[in-house]
Amino acid sequence: MLLLASCSTSQTDATQEAAPATPEAILTLPPPDIEIVMNGTAVPTPTPQLPSGQLFNSPEYGVHLSQWWHVDDVLPRDLEMVQAMEFGWVKQVFAWRDIEGNAKGEFNWYRPERIVQQANEANLNLLVRIDHQPLWSVQALVDKPITQNQPPANYQDFGDFCFALANRFTGQIQAYQVWNEPNLNREWGEQTPNPAEYTELLRVCYEGIKAGDPNAIVVSAGLAPTGGPMPLAMPDDEFLQGMYEAGASDYFDALGLNAPGYKAPPELPPEEGLNEEWGGHRWNVFRHVEDMRNIMVANGDADKQVVILETGWILQQDLHPSYTWHGVTEQQQADYLMGAYQFARENWQPWIGPIFTIYMADATWNPEEHEQYWWSIVRPDGTPRQAYLALKTMPK
Numbered sequence: 099m100l101l102l103a104s105c106s107t108s109q110t111d112a113t114q115e116a117a118p119a120t121p122e123a124i125l126t127l128p129p130p131d132i133e134i135v136m137n138g139t140a141v142p143t144p145t146p147q148l149p150s151g152q153l154f155n156s157p158e159y160g161v162h163l164s165q166w167w168h169v170d171d172v173l174p175r176d177l178e179m180v181q182a183m184e185f186g187w188v189k190q191v192f193a194w195r196d197i198e199g200n201a202k203g204e205f206n207w208y209r210p211e212r213i214v215q216q217a218n219e220a221n222l223n224l225l226v227r228i229d230h231q232p233l234w235s236v237q238a239l240v241d242k243p244i245t246q247n248q249p250p251a252n253y254q255d256f257g258d259f260c261f262a263l264a265n266r267f268t269g270q271i272q273a274y275q276v277w278n279e280p281n282l283n284r285e286w287g288e289q290t291p292n293p294a295e296y297t298e299l300l301r302v303c304y305e306g307i308k309a310g311d312p313n314a315i316v317v318s319a320g321l322a323p324t325g326g327p328m329p330l331a332m333p334d335d336e337f338l339q340g341m342y343e344a345g346a347s348d349y350f351d352a353l354g355l356n357a358p359g360y361k362a363p364p365e366l367p368p369e370e371g372l373n374e375e376w377g378g379h380r381w382n383v384f385r386h387v388e389d390m391r392n393i394m395v396a397n398g399d400a401d402k403q404v405v406i407l408e409t410g411w412i413l414q415q416d417l418h419p420s421y422t423w424h425g426v427t428e429q430q431q432a433d434y435l436m437g438a439y440q441f442a443r444e445n446w447q448p449w450i451g452p453i454f455t456i457y458m459a460d461a462t463w464n465p466e467e468h469e470q471y472w473w474s475i476v477r478p479d480g481t482p483r484q485a486y487l488a489l490k491t492m493p494k
Contacts, residue, residue, distance in 0.1 A: 164457050296319065
């Protein structure tokens with residue numbers, strides 16, 4: 099994870115030129131008593147209702163998979179390794195453009211079906227991250243560049259996709275993450291981050307998922323821990339407060355956060371992050387999660403749990419000096435990841451839910467081109483790093 103960057107990359111690249119068209123404003127959502135249309139089927143807009151009681155044990159254990167393009171060869175190996183770790187959750191990006199890429203309503207379900215089937219057969223819970231728009235969804239935005247990850251011209255197109263996905267896999271995908279790091283402009287179409295706009299996108303997706311699979315858990319986007327500056331990035335605490343002010347609480351079942359440790363050990367208090375040794379900011383430490391939890395409580399959301407959608411420590415190396423300042427040794431990576439789960443287990447119950455470690459490495463990642471290679475707990479060929487072995491043997 100870069101200081102102002104996502105830990106994750108999409109499976110495809112949206113760099114084609116958009117044809118000129120009439121600009122489309124962000125969709126105005128219907129009031130709750132009006133029917134909405136999902137892929138040609140009218141369904142009532144659900145009244146937001148959060149599941150009663152705790153959704154998760156506190157904590158639960160998860161790891162981020164990266165095998166979208168290797169569902170028939172590498173994925174079975176990775177799932178076996180996750181089972182050997184005795185982790186109960188896996189996470190996988192389902193890029194919208196890789197499923198509904200050609201045109202609205204034209205779906206390619208092969209890879210999602212293989213991933214869902216194999217995760218279910220392995221008795222693992224599956225959390226799916228959905229973002230990365232298809233080209234057709236942004237062609238009306240003639241006044242904006244086409245970027246890797248940006249909201250569509252018509253938000254309801256995304257809501258329709260969320261419905262189609264949840265409806266097809268009812269009861270088979272346990273949880274959905276709606277977008278990733280929208281407080282960074284690079285994850286929001288190079289536009290200034292806007293928590294109210296993200297809340298509208300979250301709402302249409304929440305409604306679509308709940309219409310397709312009422313029992314699925316909706317997790318808000320993992321927010322990048324950052325202090326700015328705008329317009330490149332909005333501080334994550336300000337963005338979360340803005341989400342609450344826009345009414346987001348009604349449209350997620352659990353709050354999503356990203357929580358890299360940067361250079362600090364996991365037990366370091368947020369105020370210690372102000373020390374330049376650790377980066378100089380509260381958000382430079384794993385326990386910045388507590389700052390975000392305090393915002394939830396202040397906004398009346400204490401009964402909800404937090405899902406840490408990405409956590410990890412990057413390995414020290416010499417190929418990429420722009421982010422080696424927070425690199426750690428392999429032994430530190432192993433110790434800090436174990437320590438993060440232990441600290442959460444001992445101090446964050448009952449409000450902490452699943453914690454997802456990054457990554458089981460994509461088979462094609464290499465140390466020169468992929469930053470994620472250095473976060474991963476296994477090498478691309480499946481060779482375990484010390485972190486994998488430590489997580490495998492730690493008490494659950």
